[in-house]
Amino acid sequence: MLFNSIDFAIFLPIVFLLYWFVANKNLRLQNFLIVAASYLFYGWWDWRFLSLILFSSLIDYFVGLGLLKQENLIKRKILLWTSIIVNLGFLGFFKYYNFFLDNFVAAFSFFGTEINANSLNIILPVGISFYTFQTLSYSVDVYKRKLEPTKDFIAFSAFVSFFPQLVAGPIERATHLLPQFYKHRTFDYSKAVDGMRQILWGLFKKIVIADNCAEYANLIFNNSSDYSGSTLFLGALFFTFQIYCDFSGYSDIAIGTSRLFGFDLMRNFNFPYFSRDIAEFWRRWHISLSTWFRDYLYIPLGGSQGGTWMKVRNTFIIFIVSGFWHGANWTFIVWGALNAIYFLPLLLAKKNRSNLDIVAQGKLFPSLKEFFLMGTTFSMTVFAWIFFRAENIEHALQYITDIFKHPGSFLMFSVFWEYHMILILISIFMIIEWIGREGQYAISRLGLNWKPTLRYSMYYAIIISIFWFGGKEQQFIYFQF
Numbered sequence: 001m002l003f004n005s006i007d008f009a010i011f012l013p014i015v016f017l018l019y020w021f022v023a024n025k026n027l028r029l030q031n032f033l034i035v036a037a038s039y040l041f042y043g044w045w046d047w048r049f050l051s052l053i054l055f056s057s058l059i060d061y062f063v064g065l066g067l068l069k070q071e072n073l074i075k076r077k078i079l080l081w082t083s084i085i086v087n088l089g090f091l092g093f094f095k096y097y098n099f100f101l102d103n104f105v106a107a108f109s110f111f112g113t114e115i116n117a118n119s120l121n122i123i124l125p126v127g128i129s130f131y132t133f134q135t136l137s138y139s140v141d142v143y144k145r146k147l148e149p150t151k152d153f154i155a156f157s158a159f160v161s162f163f164p165q166l167v168a169g170p171i172e173r174a175t176h177l178l179p180q181f182y183k184h185r186t187f188d189y190s191k192a193v194d195g196m197r198q199i200l201w202g203l204f205k206k207i208v209i210a211d212n213c214a215e216y217a218n219l220i221f222n223n224s225s226d227y228s229g230s231t232l233f234l235g236a237l238f239f240t241f242q243i244y245c246d247f248s249g250y251s252d253i254a255i256g257t258s259r260l261f262g263f264d265l266m267r268n269f270n271f272p273y274f275s276r277d278i279a280e281f282w283r284r285w286h287i288s289l290s291t292w293f294r295d296y297l298y299i300p301l302g303g304s305q306g307g308t309w310m311k312v313r314n315t316f317i318i319f320i321v322s323g324f325w326h327g328a329n330w331t332f333i334v335w336g337a338l339n340a341i342y343f344l345p346l347l348l349a350k351k352n353r354s355n356l357d358i359v360a361q362g363k364l365f366p367s368l369k370e371f372f373l374m375g376t377t378f379s380m381t382v383f384a385w386i387f388f389r390a391e392n393i394e395h396a397l398q399y400i401t402d403i404f405k406h407p408g409s410f411l412m413f414s415v416f417w418e419y420h421m422i423l424i425l426i427s428i429f430m431i432i433e434w435i436g437r438e439g440q441y442a443i444s445r446l447g448l449n450w451k452p453t454l455r456y457s458m459y460y461a462i463i464i465s466i467f468w469f470g471g472k473e474q475q476f477i478y479f480q481f
Helices: 006-021 027-043 047-069 073-110 128-143 153-161 174-181 189-222 229-260 278-284 287-298 308-326 330-348 368-389 393-405 407-411 413-418 420-435 452-469
Strands: none
Touching (some): 006 027, 006 229, 027 047, 027 153, 047 073, 047 128, 047 153, 073 128, 128 153, 128 174, 128 287, 153 174, 189 229, 189 420, 189 452, 229 368, 229 393, 229 420, 278 287, 278 330, 278 368, 287 308, 330 368, 330 393, 368 393, 413 420
């Protein structure tokens, strides 16, 4: 079920009414309703994969109970590795089986040995990369005694399958989200209104910006040999805004929907395209994933505490694994490695935490230095996204080569005029994002002090633009990851 679908527009009010008017006096019934709604939400795509979520929930639930009773270190490690192997085993099979098989065969062929091995026609379960990491964090935190294991399977199942963030995050920690299922929840009007406002902005990002950018980005990338350098440059730019508005739009809708039910999810994006260096970008982009890798991979490896070699090794490991998490393609691995190369000079020079504040805080315009740093970081990001979007490494390299093959074509005004409407929409979007960069999301504070007539006119303008510029219902891009 898509957030931007008629199905969800019907589903959400029904669940909301049942939650607050039928189950509001019984916490366990509320949690059960969330589980039922979440399984219906997920099963709308393919009910067969509900068994994966249920099995993963059962494994980690009983691992948690086992860790509660077990003090023997070896047995505790066995329980933890049971959770790790089962969860990553599912993820590895569905997402990476064919990738490893094809590369294994190719490696032997390179050395002159032919191996006959057939790929499997495997359907990737939607959101498996997200809920696998979420439930795995529970087992790790219980093992480390950061969290008391739950005995309430309904609450735990609700934590694992919570429908607003089930298929594309944010990837919640058990220490943050699970305790919220233990507490009695009362309807908070101001929180619900703020949630609706964030849902509205998320839909604008997805339908108006991301989906329109996708139309042109797909056309240009899929036929890149037919276009000039300036058009290819625009294709990379369109994909840059497509992936940001698509994914952050999903997160906004997920966080806003959660607020309607009395839950707080972690922030997943913090205006990353206003970053002044690549380290700041990664503190602001897909925050739930980057902090997950930091806490469960980077720090256990030693983080940045060791010598230069360890810092270099750990940086490449976390970025390459992050790239590989996105998909079974060498383009994602190169994208991750490229970001590691961007990041390393800052880390080695101990400047990776130089920009922790909000850019141009309290000011309308950035300084020339800030503007230059943002432009440089944004350009590096656009370049890296080409590898992320390309079909394969050869396509990415050819795409980049063709951009610079005819430098003069960058001056062709007609090319930009051809895409003038989406460029205008992107410009308006970035202005609103810049004005609202000190809030939790762009319009969280915008218009709150205006007269009601003016404020609601802004909301209606956003709604009208969603219907006016909205086209064919498109799946969220991160569903494929």
